[in-house]
Amino acid sequence: xxxxxxxxxxxSVPEGAIASLNCTYSDRGSQSFFWYRQYSGKSPELxxxxxSNGDKExxxxxxxxxxxxxxxxxxxxxxxxSDSATYLCAVYKTSYDKVIFGPGTSLSVxx
Amino acid sequence: ETGVTQTPRHLVMGMTNKKSLxxxxxxxxxAMYWYKQSAKKPLELMxxxxxxxxxxxxxxxxxxxxxCPNSSHLFLHLHTLQPEDSALYLCASxxxxxxxxxxxxxxxxxxxxx
Numbered sequence: 001x002x003x004x005x006x007x008x009x010x011x012s013v014p015e016g017a018i019a020s021l022n023c024t025y026s027d028r029g030s031q032s033f034f035w036y037r038q039y040s041g042k043s044p045e046l047x048x049x050x051x052s053n054g055d056k057e058x059x060x061x062x063x064x065x066x067x068x069x070x071x072x073x074x075x076x077x078x079x080x081x082s083d084s085a086t087y088l089c090a091v092y093k094t095s096y097d098k099v100i101f102g103p104g105t106s107l108s109v110x111x
Numbered sequence: 112e113t114g115v116t117q118t119p120r121h122l123v124m125g126m127t128n129k130k131s132l133x134x135x136x137x138x139x140x141x142a143m144y145w146y147k148q149s150a151k152k153p154l155e156l157m158x159x160x161x162x163x164x165x166x167x168x169x170x171x172x173x174x175x176x177x178x179c180p181n182s183s184h185l186f187l188h189l190h191t192l193q194p195e196d197s198a199l200y201l202c203a204s205x206x207x208x209x210x211x212x213x214x215x216x217x218x219x220x221x222x223x224x225x
Contacts, residue, residue, distance in 0.1 A: 043216040092212030
């Protein structure tokens, strides 16, 4: 079982819609969870961090964490063409001081 | 300069060459990382340094040799590489306390091994 799993996509949504990205992880000892955005030809950029169960909102982005289900999600409201990118889910394990990434989900927002 | 800077941005080398990648961070962070990104594969963690001490070597072949002379600089020395080592090599830094795990990446060094 891979440590961090995501649907590879591509996920296509129309402009203005909600994009929903999902991620599962295998290690229950994981403590911190992150979403990174990577545009084509660029390096990853941190967009959201979440550390406790529930929702965390930042502008058009909402991260959701359910540790019992080992599930993290990212919702993007009012999707814009500029949101078209690959979204990487990442998990941090303090005991190992490692940040492990999922394979990423490619999102395409259609004007 | 600000953020995380990597040089060179592009590198082409033969299998018998020796070269080095350099990373410098200006964020005051205490942890630095090397990741490898190949096409169609997740980011692969290679090395982790905390306060200049290597804390992780993720089963990386010995033809990759890291060096961390201080908390702001990180090198990846390359020798006798294979064509399958062609990839984007990303350096990142992170604070150890409070926001540990929040990575700030450089622009990457695109390596091609002929």
